Amino acid sequence: xxxxxxxxxxxxxxxxxxxxxxxxxxxxxxxxxxxxxxxxxxxxxxxxxxxxxxxxxxxxxxxxxxxxxxxxxxxxxxxxxxxxxxxxxxxxxxxxxxxxxxxxxxxxxxxxxxxxxxxxxxxxxxxxxxxx
Numbered sequence: 001x002x003x004x005x006x007x008x009x010x011x012x013x014x015x016x017x018x019x020x021x022x023x024x025x026x027x028x029x030x031x032x033x034x035x036x037x038x039x040x041x042x043x044x045x046x047x048x049x050x051x052x053x054x055x056x057x058x059x060x061x062x063x064x065x066x067x068x069x070x071x072x073x074x075x076x077x078x079x080x081x082x083x084x085x086x087x088x089x090x091x092x093x094x095x096x097x098x099x100x101x102x103x104x105x106x107x108x109x110x111x112x113x114x115x116x117x118x119x120x121x122x123x124x125x126x127x128x129x130x131x132x
Contacts, residue, residue: 005044006036012051026050057084064090066107068115075115076107082122085131096121 013023024034030050031043039047068076083092090107098104100117110118126132 002041002044005041005048009036009044009047009051012048012056016051016054016056057087066090068108072112072115075119079115079119079122082119082126085126086122086129093118 018026027036027039027047028034030047031039033039033043036044036047065080066076079093083090086092093107094104096118097107097110097114100121101114107115107118123132
């Protein structure tokens, strides 16, 4: 778990545009240490929480974007944005698709109508939770 948290922190450092000095100052303020490898899991989690307050949204390790036909790429882009906003992995769609269709089916196998319904279900969920 520790190596995963360190990886998330270094990704956050890059996405937030922090230089090494800023990164080490944040580590020192949040944990009292200047190196992530010296921190405990709880301290690393505290740093990740702080990074999220600064605008970092972790999408690493969240699965892969499905490869779909050109006509569906726009809808997949919207689905990706909705998942990122909700902090959910691509795997979350497996459960949604199973509830919609009654069977497990990869996103790549869905037709235009099914992808549109999937996107609409995520929009309804986002509105329900105040994200739209």
